[in-house]
Amino acid sequence: MRVMSYNIKGQASLARGAHVERIAAVIREAHPDVAGLQEVHRNTWQSRFTDQAAELEHLTGMTLVFGPSLGKGERQYGNAILTRGRVVDSRVEPLPGRGEPRTLLDATIELDGLCLHAYVTHLAAWGRLCARSRLMQAEAVARLISKSDLPFILTGDFNSNPSSDEL
Numbered sequence: 001m002r003v004m005s006y007n008i009k010g011q012a013s014l015a016r017g018a019h020v021e022r023i024a025a026v027i028r029e030a031h032p033d034v035a036g037l038q039e040v041h042r043n044t045w046q047s048r049f050t051d052q053a054a055e056l057e058h059l060t061g062m063t064l065v066f067g068p069s070l071g072k073g074e075r076q077y078g079n080a081i082l083t084r085g086r087v088v089d090s091r092v093e094p095l096p097g098r099g100e101p102r103t104l105l106d107a108t109i110e111l112d113g114l115c116l117h118a119y120v121t122h123l124a125a126w127g128r129l130c131a132r133s134r135l136m137q138a139e140a141v142a143r144l145i146s147k148s149d150l151p152f153i154l155t156g157d158f159n160s161n162p163s164s165d166e167l
Contacts, residue, residue: 005155024059036120036155066103085111097133
């Protein structure tokens with residue numbers, strides 16, 4: 001199984017034209033079965049009011065499920081999962097911590113006869129200032145995925161190095 005994690009920095013659409021098209025090209029070239037995406041915008045001013053989730057689904061030919069971390073109505077920001085398989089179910093779990101709201105997106109996917117959970121998250125940034133928030137978020141993610149009754153994959157932007165306490 002080929003898995004990809006990609007922080008698409010959706011707000012970069014403000015500075016760079018054809019941002020979503022380039023992201024889709026990278027994803028298509030990698031041929032992932034599952035891709036966890038962070039910083040996906042839906043109709044926000046940062047994305048020039050483009051629904052990046054819908055565009056990526058269309059441009060990659062994959063199935064996409066979106067999990068908002070913040071926003072209301074049609075203007076949202078959060079995580080997404082692209083898959084070659086079929087999304088059976090999905091849910092968004094809020095994560096603890098200060099600052100920008102963070103979430104864990106959980107998609108149950110059927111892929112090549114296998115049912116699995118695909119998780120994606122984006123933990124708090126700001127280096128040492130938010131280390132405590134990241135630790136609380138990582139512990140919450142561990143608790144949530146430990147309840148999985150299926151095989152699972154976890155992707156994300158953890159804003160940490162491999163030797164950090166939170167990882």
